[in-house]
Amino acid sequence: MSTNKVIYVIDDEASIRDSLQQLLELEGYAVKCFDDANKALHTLSRRFEGVVLSDISMPMMNGIDFLTQVQQFDSELPVIFLTGYADVSTAVKAMQLGAYDLFEKPITEQLLDCIARALDKRTLVLENRQLKRQVQQKSAPGVRILGETQQMQQMMQLLDAVIDTPADVLIEGETGTGKEMVARYLHEHCARSEHHFVAINCGAIPEDLIESELFGAASGAYTGATQAREGKFAFANGGTVFLDEIEAMSPSLQVKLLRVLEERAVTPVGSNQAINLDIRVVAATKVDLQTLVDEGRFRADLFFRLNLVKVPIPALRQRKADIPLLYQHFLSIAAARFHKSFVPLSDALRTSLMQYDWPGNVRELRNHAERTVLLGEQLALQSGPISAQESETLSIAQKVAYYEQSLIEDALAQSQGSIKHAMELLQIPRKTLYDKMAKYGLQRTMYTQDD
Template sequence: MTMPNQVIFIDDEAHIRMAASQTLELADISVACFENAEAALQKLPADFPGVVVCDIKMPRMNGLAFLEKALSLDRDLPIILVTGHGDIAMAVGAMREGAYDFLEKPYSPDTLTEVVRRALDKRRLTLENRTLRQELEAQSVPGPRIIGRTPAMQRLRLLIRQVADTAADVLILGETGTGKELVARSLHEYSRRRNGNFVAVNCGAVPEQLIESELFGHEAGAFTGARSKRIGKLEHSSGGTLFLDEIESMPLPLQVRMLRSLQERNVERLGSNQPIAIDLRVVAATKVDLREAADQGEFREDLYYRLNVVTLDIPPLRERREDIPLLFQHFALVASARYEKEIPALSTQQVPILLAHTWPGNVRELRNLAERYVLLGENCGYDLERLMPGAGNVGAMNLKEQVEQFEKSLIEQALNRCRGNISEATEALGIPRKTLHDKVRKYGLDRRQFRT
């Protein structure tokens, strides 16, 4: 695995680029060198996790022009300018315009490394604070919550934030019960379409002879039994979001008509020749590989490509077991409030039962168990094995895996209660501080995520 570049170094002189590259690489700082500012600007990604070192005097776009353009993309990006002896006043002025620091030629390798390290520390803190603000803003927005601390779920939430307010159609992939409609609703609620309709259609639940009328609507008298005009789901979702669940179940002949409506963004009701303009965002969901279905002639390839602008992949619950206790607790608390029943907290003896189960029904199955725990738990002493037949089957994980999952869950719970405070968590768990540090590293935990 290659590290992402931490430094973009811009200088029009090859020997200076080579020397700087060697200096930074020897200090374990990855670097990408460019001979002109235009090329570097084109390769500068959004939320670049590193810093930029740029010479001031260069042909075409000089360092000051680069500074202005780069800061217009990200005002917090640390940019270190390199200047000759006679340009110090110019560099000081540039710092007032937002440059992080400047280096005067000739500079020593140690000076370059020190300034870059300080800038990287500042950049790291800036991005951490930015991410925290985004998470807090997302949690304060009314609407669905996507719960989970695993890297896969963090990536999913990030992708949702990135694409929610765009016009791009989205294809959601996930097994039954993973929460595809929840993701679709999140895309809708976090977009500017949130005030429009969110219209959900399960293509597999509507009878084939009715689905065309359901989607496109009909005029009075369009067919036997059509006594009055009906607005279809596509037209009803104009200004909002149309969610097509189980899109793989849509009949092939109807896929042709759906493709045309999505491409032209208009719809014709059955029995009418008048196209009606629609403004909608389509989110489709499937539990099968549509690419494979298209290859086998079971799904139209052109519709697949039309829907597959952005793909969001939801991992099954068995691939994010660390989230299981957190999800169960959430669902149990929601059910407890709904049914007005007090319940005991999940005990440390119950966690391994949840972790060992294979969860073929994914989050939906876990939510159902949490509701049974609230409604029926008192009758069986809140025994999960009685509420969930087969929960004692530990074949999904060997003993070592079960112990590690259990240990990781206990550490997460302690860090959560102590809001990431290592000293308090050490005392709560009754283990030495070094042992806790070692286990936090072993399980890839970041105590900062437990501070809020």
């Protein structure tokens, strides 16, 4: 028999490990041996494709405790127990806890048959999970990540490798690349999906409120706190906390966040009672945190704690081959949203899109697709992406101004020329909106829609 499946062997006796390894390798299995169940536990995940053979009676962590830990993250991972004596009560307990099977030493041919069946079952479980993830992606457009370029495929492989682990994640990407989308993908496709996903913009909450907002506050903790307030970390218990713009967090709050991450507990403001947390923290930044650490503007210990798994999102200009796919997708969504006919991407528009560097990344691309659906391709081309040659001659300020203009045009188009609605979409005062419209030569009547 030939197979690439891995068999973990856990036994504190070297002679038992050696004999099992020799037997299983002769059968064509890849074998990895451990003298301590705790060591094996730290290398297992829901992606593990093999089977575990474990002794029950071991000094450091016994087999029953090991199985209990495994069941917490994957109840379908096959654990086969080996025991040197026939203890009926232990065997019953092991099977009740979810052991795949139990054999008394010495080893017989029946064990090899059991391993083969367990491997077949494990393969089926993993295939079913993969199919389920694919179905979830297709049925939930909000958490789909589109991209066929090598950069995006590498990113997706990294996400899938850590999706079912408890590891915290740091997402790096420019504005508009979809950092929150990646965080939601991690949440929606893991075992935490039934619990809350809580998104927090660290740069948008006032400094004097952010601590109570995150950690909660006891009644009377500050003026106006007439009743206890549940913090966002406690609200997210069992789920995921997404900390966007982590670089904007103050030094004092960084210290408190580090303690929460290390202790997995939070103490509300004005309280002495800690609340235990079972959360995954996904942080996101649009800057290089390592540079901020080197400059003394971000705590090194917090950076190292967050940087356990780093997921860089490529800018749209680095994966231009994905632009037509994304644009067609956004056209389809916008057509359904605005009750318009879907118009396929023309060659002229495709050329225009591919020549532009997209400083606003996927967010800007989506805005442009919505504008195309609302205003038509000709108007979209007139106010659409500038050519690559023109882009190279623009300063950063000019590129930012171009992106700002596109956002205002998009808000006016979505609101069908309603200044009030556009103000709400852009979250800016009326006078600011009027000033910027005058700056870019925009008129409200350009975006009103006939019935």
